[in-house]
Amino acid sequence: MKKFLALILALVMVMGLVACGSNEAPATEAPKADAPAADAPVADAPEAPAEEQVGEGKVVGIAMPTQSSERWINDGANMKSQLEALGYEVILQYAEDDVQQQVSQIENFVAQQVDCLVIAAVDSGALTSVEAQAKAAGIPIIAYDRLLMDTDAVSYYASFDNEGVGRAIGEYIETAKDLANTTETYTIEFFMGSPDDNNAVLLHKGVMSVLQKYLDNGTLVCKTGRTSFEDTCILRWSQETAQQWCENYLAAYYADEDLDIACTAFDGFAYGCRSALESAGYVVGENWPLITGQDAELMATKNIISGHQTMSIYKDTRLLAEKCVTMVNAVLTGSEPEINDTTTYDNNVMVVPSYLCTPVAVDVSNYEEIIIGGGYYTAEQLAG
Ligand code: GAL
Numbered sequence: 501m502k503k504f505l506a507l508i509l510a511l512v513m514v515m516g517l518v519a520c521g522s523n524e525a526p527a528t529e530a531p532k533a534d535a536p537a538a539d540a541p542v543a544d545a546p547e548a549p550a551e552e553q554v555g556e557g558k559v560v561g562i563a564m565p566t567q568s569s570e571r572w573i574n575d576g577a578n579m580k581s582q583l584e585a586l587g588y589e590v591i592l593q594y595a596e597d598d599v600q601q602q603v604s605q606i607e608n609f610v611a612q613q614v615d616c617l618v619i620a621a622v623d624s625g626a627l628t629s630v631e632a633q634a635k636a637a638g639i640p641i642i643a644y645d646r647l648l649m650d651t652d653a654v655s656y657y658a659s660f661d662n663e664g665v666g667r668a669i670g671e672y673i674e675t676a677k678d679l680a681n682t683t684e685t686y687t688i689e690f691f692m693g694s695p696d697d698n699n700a701v702l703l704h705k706g707v708m709s710v711l712q713k714y715l716d717n718g719t720l721v722c723k724t725g726r727t728s729f730e731d732t733c734i735l736r737w738s739q740e741t742a743q744q745w746c747e748n749y750l751a752a753y754y755a756d757e758d759l760d761i762a763c764t765a766f767d768g769f770a771y772g773c774r775s776a777l778e779s780a781g782y783v784v785g786e787n788w789p790l791i792t793g794q795d796a797e798l799m800a801t802k803n804i805i806s807g808h809q810t811m812s813i814y815k816d817t818r819l820l821a822e823k824c825v826t827m828v829n830a831v832l833t834g835s836e837p838e839i840n841d842t843t844t845y846d847n848n849v850m851v852v853p854s855y856l857c858t859p860v861a862v863d864v865s866n867y868e869e870i871i872i873g874g875g876y877y878t879a880e881q882l883a884g
Pocket residue numbers: 569571645646693697699700737766794795815
């Protein structure tokens with residue numbers, strides 16, 4: 501009887517997983533994750549069938565945070581196609597920024613006994629117990645882009661140099677406004693990432709490592725006074741919140757003087773600031789501020805071309821997916837993946853061996869070379 505009940509339970513769990521899988525990509529809201537939209541970065545041609553289909557018979561569960569931002573759709577699709585080319589079966593799920601939904605999705609992966617988990621967390625602190633379950637079940641975990649905090653269950657971490665992203669944003673502003681030599685002062689406001697995302701903390705650190713001295717000597721003036729991470733972080737990287745904050749700042753602090761710089765940590769925030777600035781009557785080419793972003797999404801790149809955003813940080817999601825796939829292979833075949841950082845990413849329990857890709861600042865002067873030349877988007881996609 502016990503065995504029968506266990507069988508029924510297992511069946512129910514697997515059915516739950518299939519049911520969750522069905523919301524993988526609501527057709528009305530976003531392109532299907534495994535069928536990149538016409539505006540997705542140009543995917544690398546799937547590798548020729550590997551001589552050895554190392555993944556044959558093995559299942560990889562991928563838990564992604566949201567489809568509300570283009571980049572995660574591309575990350576998921578890139579990983580799926582690269583893993584499938586190696587013979588793996590892939591189950592790709594999105595949690596739509598709902599912490600509990602992501603916990604259940606991973607619980608279901610564990611119940612289904614997938615062979616490996618790849619997780620880009622919504623709120624990494626909320627996953628410690630389900631990660632412990634995975635570890636107990638012998639399922640290795642790779643942290644994707646966002647570090648998994650407070651757990652010893654993670655094998656490797658594939659990401660970008662996140663403090664380097666912040667430094668690149670800070671240095672871009674420093675050079676564009678010649679902060680080291682100018683006698684002008686510039687107004688600036690900050691829109692930083694989610695407090696439950698380690699990347700956001702590091703990015704702010706990187707930005708301030710460059711800009712703090714100019715806030716201190718008065719070259720940069722932040723009229724709201726909000727410069728600390730605590731005061732500028734935006735939960736779940738919400739574009740709507742960024743827009744709301746920008747509207748409030750412009751109304752309350754910038755009635756008599758223009759905002760010169762919107763230092764934002766994410767293309768979604770740059771879109772929100774754009775809307776707020778347009779509503780407040782700012783005009784490109786006249787008093788439009790310098791706006792930074794991150795991810796070089798298609799829309800952001802188009803906004804860079806039209807002058808509505810000044811720069812973004814290009815993070816090649818194809819490369820990140822590739823690094824992650826080598827980590828999946830390594831844990832499942834007992835080999836060593838390529839690692840280039842063994843000191844930076846301390847998750848409070850362990851230092852997670854990492855591969856950090858290099859972020860690159862893009863603006864109107866180099867997008868053709870970097871974005872089009874790198875085959876990320878075609879000129880047609882950017883013109884459309
Ligand atoms: C971060 C990531 C950024 C951006 C952001 C919002 O974790 O490092 O590149 O994508 O999430 O999605």
